[in-house]
Amino acid sequence: MSTMAACIPHEDEVQCCNDLHALLCALEADSSLFLPTRLRERLVALDDVDAGFGGFDSEDSAGCTDSRVHQRAKALRIRLEAANMELYQSVRSDIVRGDQPRALLPWLGGSASGSEPGSPLPGLGFDYRDELVSGVLQLPEPDETDRQTSAEMVPYQPTPVRHILDLIAAVAEEDVFVDLGSGLGHVPILVSMMTGAQSLGVEVQAAYVASAQKCAESLRLSRVQFIAQDARDADLSRGTIFYLYSPFKGSILADVLSALRRESMSRPIKICSLGPCTRRVSNERWLKASALSDAGRIRVFESL
Ligand SMILES: C[S@@+](CC[C@H](N)C(=O)[O-])C[C@H]1O[C@@H](n2cnc3c(N)ncnc32)[C@H](O)[C@@H]1O
Incomplete structure (x- = not known):
């Protein structure tokens, strides 16, 4: 789902940092990204952040050596994941209340023939x-x-x-x-x-x-x-x-x-x-x- 490839080590580091900084600024400025309905956009943003910045769990910051930018990326990632978790919990609560199939229906879209851009159809890939x-x-x-x-x-x-x-x-x-x-x-x-x-x-x-x-x-x-x-x-x-x-x-x-x-x-x-x-x-x-x-x-x- 990612739209941004990781910067490879031999690329010009300054350009790489600038690109990642621009990505971060764009994502941070989009407050609607945190609305429950924007799940798909959040998942793409998470993929982009992961691809651009690499291992958040390790000390190594792939893609950009500016630790402030890296910290901002990490913070944004936490907020995106928290918004997803809030949505998942709210769907879970609806299911527990017995509100099925309505709890999941709006999120699932069409069948395997549905027009999911970029998804491998009709293969066995995930989306x-x-x-x-x-x-x-x-x-x-x-x-x-x-x-x-x-x-x-x-x-x-x-x-x-x-x-x-x-x-x-x-x-x-x-x-x-x-x-x-x-x-x-x-x-x-x-x-x-x-x-x-x-x-x-x-x-x-x-x-x-x-x-x-x-x-x-x-x-x-x-x-x-x-x-x-x-x-x-x-x-x-x-x-x-x-x-x-x-x-x-x-x-x-x-x-x-x-x-x-x-x-x-x-x-x-x-x-x-x-x-x-x-x-x-x-x-x-x-x-x-x-x-x-x-x-x-x-x-x-x-x-x-
Ligand atoms: C390809 S997975 C499919 C999982 C699930 N049906 C799905 O579609 O998500 C195959 C599953 O069959 C189980 N399995 C393999 N041989 C089995 C058997 N003889 N009896 C019961 N389950 C078996 C495996 O442990 C595995 O979890």
Whole structure:
């Protein structure tokens, strides 16, 4: 998102300091930058300040050796982050009061096809929505996870939020949504918050499940549940719509797809898929794609 590259060491230092000083003056003069509604502009400003000044946590001041300018940049950074935190806390309070989905809706914008300038579409890159959701959910990243137990199990990688908006469009309030390999759990949490549906996250790493549960409890979300379990052993009998963000491959994916096929014999189900596993899912003869979507976006399949 950054619009300003860091000054590289061999560039003329005076010019570099002047540029950074001008950036600072422009940002400091824009008092509207601190209004809650200017979140996106604040995130760009933070990226610019970070790119220009470098490590604020260390003693080294990259980009500009004038310590007064550096101190001002640091102070501005603190104010920008405080304004973001205030917004995140206020959205959290709205969620706790039960004001969903309105608490988040105005901030999330369109789906993965939305016109986000500079965002990689339809790929898997992140944008301001991911910053917002991360700030609001405050999902604690566990220090340690169990070692990967199989080469067929894919390590945690979160679905970018704009793709979750595609999912939300496919889920109805009466659905039971199941994320197979739910990681830190932001997908079931957002789906439940935005649709009112019951959601379940199944995740093999117990530490991720503990984080997800903590988040759901802190936001008083009663319709989301997480289970620490291998997806192959999960009870899928309540689910009506299943999500796979390429959580596993090979024989594990084959086993889980077979289990889903068995479920589809008792009721119609949908499978939503993102990433490399979509190819494998689309080869299943008991499924048909409900609509053609761009490559790189979530595809929705219905059981026949
Ligand atoms: C690519 S991440 C997707 C995370 C989440 N669904 C999302 O979209 O943000 C894959 C997740 O699947 C989990 N996983 C891998 N193998 C699994 C298995 N056999 N059963 C349950 N979870 C598994 C991993 O620990 C990881 O958190």
